[in-house]
Amino acid sequence: MSDKMIHAFPGDEIDVYWDKRLCIHIGECVQANNSLFEGEREPWCVPDEVPKAEVREVCERCPSGALSYVDKDGTAEQPAPENTGQVVYNGPLYLTGELDIEGAPEDMPGVRFRVALCRCGASKNKPFCDNSHSEVGFEDFGAIGQSGPGLDPGLEATGGPLKIKAIPDGPLKVEGPLTLKAASGRIAWQGTKTALCRCGASKNKPFCDASHRTIGFKSAPD
Structure with missing residues (x-):
């Protein structure tokens, strides 16, 4: 460390x-x-x-x-029983659950359970939020219009591994049981696969609509 x-x-x-x-x-x-x-x-x-x-x-x-x-008695943090994403008003996406973030450093143990992911596209610590949304005036009130395909009725739980992959110059690809809540707190979307906007430009937030291509979003400094 x-x-x-x-x-x-x-x-x-x-x-x-x-x-x-x-x-x-x-x-x-x-x-x-x-x-x-x-x-x-x-x-x-x-x-x-x-x-x-x-x-x-x-x-x-x-x-x-x-x-x-x-x-020191060996009791380790356990993931929340449900994988949940909370869209924050004019801010990041909070994820909790059994998180598997591709490329996350080994010395960031907390992000296996809890993480704030950038939605504005301006973070200098992508894919993690660094509060740049406040500096750039990112605006999204956190409504979610889609309800999603739902979770497999055969699933015993709404938790389990949730894989998050930051696509270079593109969205966050998410695979695994996930419940998304609007900024109002309403349970809005459920599914097992989606792409979430991290460029800040999607007109269908929090989901990707390929606007990253139009604006030339870069996920890493040139």
Whole structure:
């Protein structure tokens, strides 16, 4: 792990890790009603301040995967039982579940369970959100018009592996059981295969409509 980008906060029973590369400062950690995280304190995270069950719960609130933990009794984070995508008003796509993001670095354990993916096309840390949507004035209120093909009635659950592949200069290809929620919180779409816009230009957000070709979207710097 990079000492500059990943900060460790050791505790007697559980260690917490904060990944600066992924943090988009939503504040779920510092707003928690306990003293695990305190912004003006040094260090700002003290795992021994609260029971380790609370440490795990607060870390798992982080929608970007920037927070992760190592429980010293071997208890590992488990994926949510349902793969869910939450479209954020004028912002990213939050995914939770059993996530398999192709090419995600091994030292980003949190994104196996929780991630914020760029929808505006401007992130300097693609496919992850870095809050560039605020800088470029990205606007999408998060409505979803399609309902999707639905999930296979034979599936025992709405979870399981969800494969996410960022197509070079193209969309996010998603395969596996997925439930998408509109920004309003409404369950809007269900299916097992789709392509999601990450260039910011689709007229059918959050889905790709091939606008990336029209605008010459580049997923990596020239």
